[in-house]
Amino acid sequence: MRPDTNEPRLFRTVVASPIGELRLTSDGEALVELYMESDGAPAPAAVGTGAEVDDGEDAVLRLAREQLAAYFAGDLTAFDIPLAARGTPFQRRVWAALRSVPFGATVSYGEIARRIGSPAAVRAVGAANGRNPLPIVVPCHRVVGADGSLTGFGGGIARKQWLLAHEARVRGTELDLR
Numbered sequence: 554m555r556p557d558t559n560e561p562r563l564f565r566t567v568v569a570s571p572i573g574e575l576r577l578t579s580d581g582e583a584l585v586e587l588y589m590e591s592d593g594a595p596a597p598a599a600v601g602t603g604a605e606v607d608d609g610e611d612a613v614l615r616l617a618r619e620q621l622a623a624y625f626a627g628d629l630t631a632f633d634i635p636l637a638a639r640g641t642p643f644q645r646r647v648w649a650a651l652r653s654v655p656f657g658a659t660v661s662y663g664e665i666a667r668r669i670g671s672p673a674a675v676r677a678v679g680a681a682n683g684r685n686p687l688p689i690v691v692p693c694h695r696v697v698g699a700d701g702s703l704t705g706f707g708g709g710i711a712r713k714q715w716l717l718a719h720e721a722r723v724r725g726t727e728l729d730l731r
Contacts, residue, residue, distance in 0.1 A: 564611040568618050571625055571719075572712045575689075579613035583637035586686045587617075589708035621689070627723040630656035632690045640684065643674075647681035654695045657724035659717065661699045683707060689716065 564579045578586035610618070616634055623629035638648055646669045653668070654660050666678045685693040688708060694716040698704045706713035721727060 564614055565608055566610045566614050566618070568621055570621065572708070572715055575621065577614050577617050579611050579617070580637060581611055582613065583635040584613055584617050584687060584690065585637050585639065587688055587690055588686075589688065589712065617690075624689070625719070627719075630720075630723070634690060636687060636690065638686045638691065640681070640686070643671075643677065644681040644684060647678050648685055648687075648691050651682070651685070651691050651693055651696070654692055656692075657720040657726060659695050659697045659701070662696055662704075663699055665696060679705070695720075 562581060563585070564581060566577050568575045568577060573589060576586070576588040576590075577584065578588075613635060620629055620632050620634055624632070638645065640648065647665060650665050650668045662675045662678045662682065663672070665682070666672050666674045669678070671677070682693045682696055683705060685691050685707070688694065688706075694706055694708075694713045696704075703710050703713055703717075
């Protein structure tokens with residue numbers, strides 16, 4: 554925490570990846586944001602309005618960089634980076650359910666809604682999925698339409714398809730998308 558405010562001191566770095574640059578933000582204790590630039594979408598503001606941001610890595614960002622490199626190399630199928638995503642209680646339930654979707658698998662928005670005990674909240678699940686501040690690590694790319702089709706992804710459909718194809722290759726399975 555900064556001594557003069559309740560806002561944390563944030564650390565930020567950029568990581569190169571096969572799907573483009575990833576901007577990572579840490580509060581010194583946990584990863585709070587992973588941002589992928591998408592077509593025309595503005596970058597989100599720093600987490601917290603009064604946060605002081607240091608460009609440079611802390612221990613959390615070093616761990617995130619290592620785990621992302623291992624994921625993209627096909628050597629890591631589950632992340633164990635400490636996370637602290639800010640969101641509503643409903644969003645956090647959705648994001649927790651996303652973390653239970655196995656590497657290389659897909660589920661529908663309806664399935665996530667059922668898993669969190671809100672089967673009628675399919676659209677709200679979609680909205681929470683779209684607000685996920687930690688894509689890849691919290692695997693929102695593994696959520697597809699009820700018919701198996703690719704649907705929205707903050708980083709763009711091409712990145713979503715790449716991530717799903719990457720996971721299928723690592724698992725040695727075929728990617729079956731409509």
